[in-house]
Amino acid sequence: MRPFELSLTEAARAVRTRELSPVELTESVLDRIGAVEERLQAYVTVTADAARRAAARAEREITAGQPLGPLHGIPMGLKDMIDTKGMATTASSRVRSGHVADGDSAVASRLAAAGAILLGKTHTHEFAYGLTTPQTKNAWDHDRVAGGSSGGSAVAVAAGEATFALGTDTGGSIRVPAALNGVVGLKPTYGLVSRHGVTSLSWSLDHVGPITRTVRDAALVLSALAGHDPRDPASLTAAPIGELPEEEGDLSGLRVGVPSNYYFDRVSPEIDVAVRRAIGQLQELGAELVEVEIPMARYVQAIQWGLMVPEATAYHERTLRSMPERYGPDVRVLLEAGEFVPAGDYLRAQRARTLMRDAWARMLGTVDLIAAPAVPMTAARAGQDSVEWADGTVEAVSDSYVRLSAPANITGVPALTLPVGLDRTGLPIGMQLMGRPLGEATVLRAGRAYERAQTGTRSLAPVAG
Numbered sequence: 039m040r041p042f043e044l045s046l047t048e049a050a051r052a053v054r055t056r057e058l059s060p061v062e063l064t065e066s067v068l069d070r071i072g073a074v075e076e077r078l079q080a081y082v083t084v085t086a087d088a089a090r091r092a093a094a095r096a097e098r099e100i101t102a103g104q105p106l107g108p109l110h111g112i113p114m115g116l117k118d119m120i121d122t123k124g125m126a127t128t129a130s131s132r133v134r135s136g137h138v139a140d141g142d143s144a145v146a147s148r149l150a151a152a153g154a155i156l157l158g159k160t161h162t163h164e165f166a167y168g169l170t171t172p173q174t175k176n177a178w179d180h181d182r183v184a185g186g187s188s189g190g191s192a193v194a195v196a197a198g199e200a201t202f203a204l205g206t207d208t209g210g211s212i213r214v215p216a217a218l219n220g221v222v223g224l225k226p227t228y229g230l231v232s233r234h235g236v237t238s239l240s241w242s243l244d245h246v247g248p249i250t251r252t253v254r255d256a257a258l259v260l261s262a263l264a265g266h267d268p269r270d271p272a273s274l275t276a277a278p279i280g281e282l283p284e285e286e287g288d289l290s291g292l293r294v295g296v297p298s299n300y301y302f303d304r305v306s307p308e309i310d311v312a313v314r315r316a317i318g319q320l321q322e323l324g325a326e327l328v329e330v331e332i333p334m335a336r337y338v339q340a341i342q343w344g345l346m347v348p349e350a351t352a353y354h355e356r357t358l359r360s361m362p363e364r365y366g367p368d369v370r371v372l373l374e375a376g377e378f379v380p381a382g383d384y385l386r387a388q389r390a391r392t393l394m395r396d397a398w399a400r401m402l403g404t405v406d407l408i409a410a411p412a413v414p415m416t417a418a419r420a421g422q423d424s425v426e427w428a429d430g431t432v433e434a435v436s437d438s439y440v441r442l443s444a445p446a447n448i449t450g451v452p453a454l455t456l457p458v459g460l461d462r463t464g465l466p467i468g469m470q471l472m473g474r475p476l477g478e479a480t481v482l483r484a485g486r487a488y489e490r491a492q493t494g495t496r497s498l499a500p501v502a503g
Contacts, residue, residue: 041066042198043498046255049201050108053100060100060111064093064155067113070198071157074501078175080194082118082128084158089113092155099153108258110153115194115203118159119166121235122146129237130173131164132364133357143235144267145204145246152262157200160190164369166206166239167350169214169439177219177499178465182417185215185439191249192219196499202259206236207245209342210443213455216249217412217468220457220499223249224256227475228450229274232267240349243447251497253456253485260478276476287487290324293405294484300335301410301442304427308461313411316458316469316488320409323487328405333397337390339437342444344387351376391448398449402474407481412455412468414438442470452478456485
């Protein structure tokens, strides 16, 4: 196996035992970027020379007996919404042309302290306001969307262009591209990971989290990211999540909620079958399946858009007025629409969110987690605007992708997506596990148990190079 094909956990073990050096690992990933990036367009910018210097420094530190932990010497990418001192943060927009960060974001600082090696910045749908990341190609089928808005991060990880990456998630922007590219994406509990130095889309819905090859990898990254930060007003004082034990697998005593409504409505038959099969495997591992009804399901879309649209418009108010022509048409129309949302509607959305959060807390008091599809369909073709479901409903592609992700953003609960199979065309299918607030350990335990029970699964997308 070539170094760029290793998961974070495998690479960390090889680095720790001196079977692989950070320099060798980083050069392998950079070579991979050189081989496939022109086709995939996952990166806005690649900082190869800086990565090589960081790798050489990590190798010296490890050789001198000064390891910093499992991320030390591991190459990764950051979504281009995340500030790194001295680097551009463009948010994949002409509005940010020439912008250079004058300081590190909290997550960039934490990863640097853990010894991770920055390869570069990955593409996002402009200002994270979309679910396709149009400039980036799906790692499994270049004629399909990458998903968004963290499409560049997901594609980089899926194609071997990064051992792990960070994304942001306001309505599914970590989980959607992770599911569409066959990798793992974790949206942590709201406030568990600091957003200081991260460009906002919607302050009350924004999250930062990892995109990785495995669930165990996601746990390792989260351990480095989690922690209180007074610079983020939403930051929690909860303790970081620890590393999962290697032998984790038995799910006895775990109650898994299976939705009787909403999450299996208007999903493709192949996704329905694959996710239900995966839920059945959780049962085989010892979990008890419990049917649950998703509360306030009819209000999800209204609450999500009622919060996100006016908050995004408020953030962009000055530049929308001074340089509207620099926004892409799809993002500009959403920002302009936000100017027509009455304050009363926004306040009603906030009140409804509180009611939904309380209703979900009661539901999650009866089970340990919810298992459901991550997305209702696999990757759409580039340029496809809508999808027609079996009941005759026509839905915009972006609305389709956000539909199953939004509840976890509205309620702030942790949500993990992991691959559970392929459709008949060979595209990845993702399952979503959602837990109680600060229940990351339980969600990761279940995901890890499922992951360990699989054999013969593909670790990387079949990108030639």
